[in-house]
Amino acid sequence: MLFFKECKKIIFSLVFGIYCIALFGVYFTQFANDCKNPMEKPVAGQADYGTIAKEVPEIMMPSAIEGLVNEYLSGEFSAYPYGFYKCVKLKEKDKKKLAEIITELSGISAETLENFDDYEPSGYITKEDGSFVYIDGNIPEINIPSTLTYEDFRELMRKADKIIGGGSKYSDENIVGNFSRIPKTYEDALAEYEQFCKEDKITGAYARLFCDYMGIVLSILPVFVAVFLAERDKKSSMEQLVYSRKISSAKLIFTRYISLVFTMMIPVCITALLAYAKVKSIYPDNAIDTLAILKTAVYWLIPNIMASSAVGMLVTEMISGLIAIFVQSAWWFASVFASSGKLTGSIKNFTFVMRHNALLGRDAFQKEWDIIIFNRIFFTVTSVLAIVLTAILYESKRRGVFNGFQVRVQNHRH
């Protein structure tokens, strides 16, 4: 009964209305926008089936060396240390070290690199019609020494990455994706499509895309609703009336927490049903998994809602609602940017905002399955522990033992 009262309190609040608008906004502008056309079955004889990352030394070595020389001559290196984009400019000492590595890789002497004045960047540029075109720049001629083995090449690239500061295109994580892409064959494309239809049953693939978009907003928005609920007693001058009641702090806090997670899942489930309807409308003749989006949303998104709400409730009890929003925003920002460099296949044990911004790539996702299970259980358990701590703090406040850190600071001032 208390659960329903708490749910009602949340549902009829302004902040929950804003939460719903934001959630539906993301659904319509992102996910629904990506679902306008169905994925076409590959046809034999097509000009292009896209590319695929595959570790092929013969492709990777010249391409990566050319990339390194280009960046060296431009004086700027793109990197994503800790997930954030960084334009790295090297000091003279590091430049010399890198020049030595380039010499070993390409046969270009350090002097040539130093005195090369006619540099023109090479790479893909975007034309007015939106298509990409490769431009041959002007860099010194590369002659990869015949004695350079693939292992030596990878080792030198690791050193180069270290000099740049980590997270560069030459790191172990990024080098294949950046420099070793091969065109897909008809068979590759067909196999992927078959997997999309048969193993993912279409909605399985769309479920990952749905959760990718929704996960971003559901890792930040719940903190606002949680802070609103946690501060409502205080704002309404009702704190002491609630404190003096018989109900145990654990029961009250857990009921409020479950109500929060439950109510915030309602619009998620509605958008999941809308997503199903949308997918069904573009694949009317295919057999699709009816509950795939809903099931994926449950295990993927609930831990995000739980963690964000738990941070909101805990930090509000401990310090203040404003600090809770700040803490969650910082965590969210760091997490989103940490995975911004690689939107698929980058889920780690403690990745808060899981990304898989692609319809295909079931294999990459399945490869990470154990990590994903650990990750989701970790955030669920941690959130519950945070709520246990919140209940302890709440009881201490009720008994006048603890008044929040902010209050103590004020007391010192007096």
Place this chain on the structure above:
Amino acid sequence: MAERLQQNFFANHFAKVDKKLKSIVYDDSIAERLCYFFEGNDWMENKIEICHVDKYYGRKKALKNVTLTINQGMFGLLGRNGAGKTTLMKCLATLHSIQKGNIVVCGIPMKNAREIRTITGYLPQDFSMYPTMTVQESLDYLGLLSGMETSLCQKRTEMLLKRVNLIEHRHKKVKALSGGMKRRLGIAQALLHDPKVLIVDEPTAGLDPEERIRFRNLLCEVAEERIVILSTHIVGDIEATCEDIAIMHDGKILWQGTVSELLENAYGKVFTVNIDKKYLPEIKKQFIVTGMLVQNEYVTVRIISENMPEIGANPTEPNLEDAYMYCLYSNGCDVSGGV
């Protein structure tokens, strides 16, 4: 039967020697042991025992060795703003911890906060409810927090709303209620779970005279079946409702007894004198002035003095305000800022 008789004997015996005993028990450890003895005894079920309680806010001592016995009926706690009344009320409602001493509410020690909350209703000084909830919804919600069954909660809500004259406003949102209506809703929420103890902190502050009288009468009615502790700085509220009172000052209990005993203490210490207006500053310097009535060039001043002043003053019957001021004065409190 024999056991029951024995308990009754001890109950009566302790009730008689209670006051005297506490006046000689200054040793905290003895006081605490005494309070532990009180715990769980049947004869303690309609009584609150506060034994040598100290409470600190940081380094500031808000309650200083507070010792008090509160029996069934209305009990008034009188004192200036900042005397420590609200702190004591919050301690009784288990919303504040104490650093020393012990509190036993109807046989339940303070450490069992949840049990105390079950039998206690609390109306804080400053409170409101969720503004968008209706009167009925607010009480339903608080009933749930008190662990009440829905049907019982509905019955008591209806009964209490009738009693506090809010039944016609049950579907009104809290934000639309007047100050007086909010106070009445406050008393209804405090009585919702039928508590044995009702703690009411400054309930009439900000109410108009009519609302104040209505509220005081309501408190007297509910005090027939429970302990009601009324904390206030308004002497009129105490005068109209309480027989047993305590006066607090600077975190200490200055005095505890009945209203008539307080008045008795002030007997022969209150005088009126009719003087020229120009002598008023001099009178204020020399005496505690508790009232004055200006008539043209003259003013009739009500003063407190240990001895008969040699300025043509006449002794007069003390009222509760005079007695309160005399109590503060006789206990060495600074009362120079009188009328």
